[in-house]
Amino acid sequence: xxxxxxxxxxxxxxxxGIDEKAFATLVGRLATAGVDSIGALGSTGSYxxxxxxxxxxxxxxxxxxxxxxxxxxxxxxxxxxxxxxxAEDAQRAGVSGVLLAxxxxxxxxxxxxxxxxxxxxANLSVPLVVYDNPRTTHFTFTDELYARVAELPRVASIKxxxxxxxxxxxxxxxxxxxxxxxxxxxVGVSGDAFxxxxxxxxxxxxxxxxxxxxxxxxLAITRxxxxxxxxxxxxxxxxxxxxxxxxxxxxxxxxxxxAAAHIGLTPPRGLPLPLRGLDADGRAxxxxxxxxxxxxx
Amino acid sequence: xxxxxxxxxxxxxxxxGIDEKAFATLVGRLATAGVDSIGALGSTGSYxxxxxxxxxxxxxxxxxxxxxxxxxxxxxxxxxxxxxxxAEDAQRAGVSGVLLAxxxxxxxxxxxxxxxxxxxxANLSVPLVVYDNPRTTHFTFTDELYARVAELPRVASIKxxxxxxxxxxxxxxxxxxxxxxxxxxxVGVSGDAFxxxxxxxxxxxxxxxxxxxxxxxxLAITRxxxxxxxxxxxxxxxxxxxxxxxxxxxxxxxxxxxAAAHIGLTPPRGLPLPLRGLDADGRAxxxxxxxxxxxxx
Numbered sequence: 001x002x003x004x005x006x007x008x009x010x011x012x013x014x015x016x017g018i019d020e021k022a023f024a025t026l027v028g029r030l031a032t033a034g035v036d037s038i039g040a041l042g043s044t045g046s047y048x049x050x051x052x053x054x055x056x057x058x059x060x061x062x063x064x065x066x067x068x069x070x071x072x073x074x075x076x077x078x079x080x081x082x083x084x085x086x087a088e089d090a091q092r093a094g095v096s097g098v099l100l101a102x103x104x105x106x107x108x109x110x111x112x113x114x115x116x117x118x119x120x121x122a123n124l125s126v127p128l129v130v131y132d133n134p135r136t137t138h139f140t141f142t143d144e145l146y147a148r149v150a151e152l153p154r155v156a157s158i159k160x161x162x163x164x165x166x167x168x169x170x171x172x173x174x175x176x177x178x179x180x181x182x183x184x185x186x187v188g189v190s191g192d193a194f195x196x197x198x199x200x201x202x203x204x205x206x207x208x209x210x211x212x213x214x215x216x217x218x219l220a221i222t223r224x225x226x227x228x229x230x231x232x233x234x235x236x237x238x239x240x241x242x243x244x245x246x247x248x249x250x251x252x253x254x255x256x257x258x259a260a261a262h263i264g265l266t267p268p269r270g271l272p273l274p275l276r277g278l279d280a281d282g283r284a285x286x287x288x289x290x291x292x293x294x295x296x297x
Numbered sequence: 298x299x300x301x302x303x304x305x306x307x308x309x310x311x312x313x314g315i316d317e318k319a320f321a322t323l324v325g326r327l328a329t330a331g332v333d334s335i336g337a338l339g340s341t342g343s344y345x346x347x348x349x350x351x352x353x354x355x356x357x358x359x360x361x362x363x364x365x366x367x368x369x370x371x372x373x374x375x376x377x378x379x380x381x382x383x384a385e386d387a388q389r390a391g392v393s394g395v396l397l398a399x400x401x402x403x404x405x406x407x408x409x410x411x412x413x414x415x416x417x418x419a420n421l422s423v424p425l426v427v428y429d430n431p432r433t434t435h436f437t438f439t440d441e442l443y444a445r446v447a448e449l450p451r452v453a454s455i456k457x458x459x460x461x462x463x464x465x466x467x468x469x470x471x472x473x474x475x476x477x478x479x480x481x482x483x484v485g486v487s488g489d490a491f492x493x494x495x496x497x498x499x500x501x502x503x504x505x506x507x508x509x510x511x512x513x514x515x516l517a518i519t520r521x522x523x524x525x526x527x528x529x530x531x532x533x534x535x536x537x538x539x540x541x542x543x544x545x546x547x548x549x550x551x552x553x554x555x556a557a558a559h560i561g562l563t564p565p566r567g568l569p570l571p572l573r574g575l576d577a578d579g580r581a582x583x584x585x586x587x588x589x590x591x592x593x594x
Contacts, residue, residue, distance in 0.1 A: 015378060043402070043403070048375055048402035048403075049375050049376040049402065050376075051379075078345055078346050079346040079347075079569050079570065079571070080569075080570035080571045081312060081569070081570065082348075102571070103402065105340070105345035105346065105400065105433050106340070106345075106433060106548060106550055106572055107432065107433075107548065108571060108572075109573075111573065111576075112571045112572060112573050113571065115570070115571055115573060116570070116571040119570065119571075135404065136402050136403060136404075138435055251403060251404065253403055272376050272377070272378070273376065273377035273378065273412070273413070273416065274376070274377045274399070274405060274409045274410065274412055274413040274416075275403055275405075275409060276406075276408065276409050276412060279408075
């Protein structure tokens, strides 16, 4: 399950709740496209901003509309007790796996992060993806901590925040991770600009923002790389460079939310305040890039 | 109200709830000591880890036990909607002011932070302290943003994350803030090691972790500085240097939680998981420093 393309849809929100119909459509679209798993309620899915009830309801809708595609949901929260509650709700909803980032307010120590994963995996009956996203958690895993956490029961995959841009360095990095991780723990790359390089370097999975809204090009990259066509994967990723540049400039959630709204998949301004949509200039940039990349259909 | 010593007590927590009796004792102790205001549910008070219900209940207890001392409570949350809910609960509890930090998961833009303060102050009937704490929010205010936010209605004070260590540079910094802020907006220093230097440099208030558990020495520094005895304030702060060093080494919440437990004010391990208390070595360090500073009574 933790191989291939894991596609992370938005959770379209309004100030009064979740647009459940738009979310169900996003999830159904991914199942139809044939992604390998659906990563609902990831960072792209605004999990950190939603209440326990909203998260439980969203997990149920995801499972219901994913058909036979496995659903993984984000269970991160600032407090361990709340992580455990959300994990229980997610399992009741029938998810196939969970994704846990060490979300922080007070900066966390290594032992605190290990303790979090220990406490959560001890209470879990589905596999867990370790979610390393320093941009949002402000915690940086060491390789030693990856290795310690990966030995815990239920840990099935590590979602790393990128690989070196140089293909040889990326391959060395993935090989190094293989050496320190148990053989049954997969390595998945995230940070969409690193997707092709990561897969070409031997990552098992791509945890993808793009794939959650535009599964077509994300599947093309994944299938090319996984079948040994490294240059095909690279070429498609290069073609998408204007989109990666917008992700860097504005943050991927703002860009992908605007892109999904632009093509009519979600209502406008679908991020929870205080996050705001792009301004008129940003919206125009997104429209132009979508047209240039022929993603505006 | 936003001058002098604002003392920030812990909110002693267990995995099942809040130790309301210990919290009431902490608050009563501050009122008796004569602090100028009580900053309940600040970072030291673990606000970011508590549920809406826990925060409402804690605010009510604080107001009840603060007697005539004004209570300010932290209303920060990742989502604007949740900030508004917590603010409403706090006002119903009878607080005299609120404290708002731009807590983030996705990194926030300047316009998003301004929008947050705009939305919150538009719905507020008590004064607000702008809480700038990059260590926990991962957002850095510019002086321009301070000035924009300070023009909003209800904004009464800015809690800055420190001042330069050099007295002349600190004084220049505070003078610069005076120039850009409306005359009725006070400047309060935080980061306890900066307390004396900040007050000596002209800050109106000290938002203090130490003061929430040990009001005596914090009041001594504040009164010395505010009455023009700069050297007295400096000397007492210098005496407390071993404590500031522990704050730097372990983070102030872990140290002050251990200190409060050590002198029997709170039960042991009073921080919400995943935060953990100090290990045996850290606990021994705290015990030694408290004895050395004669704070173990």
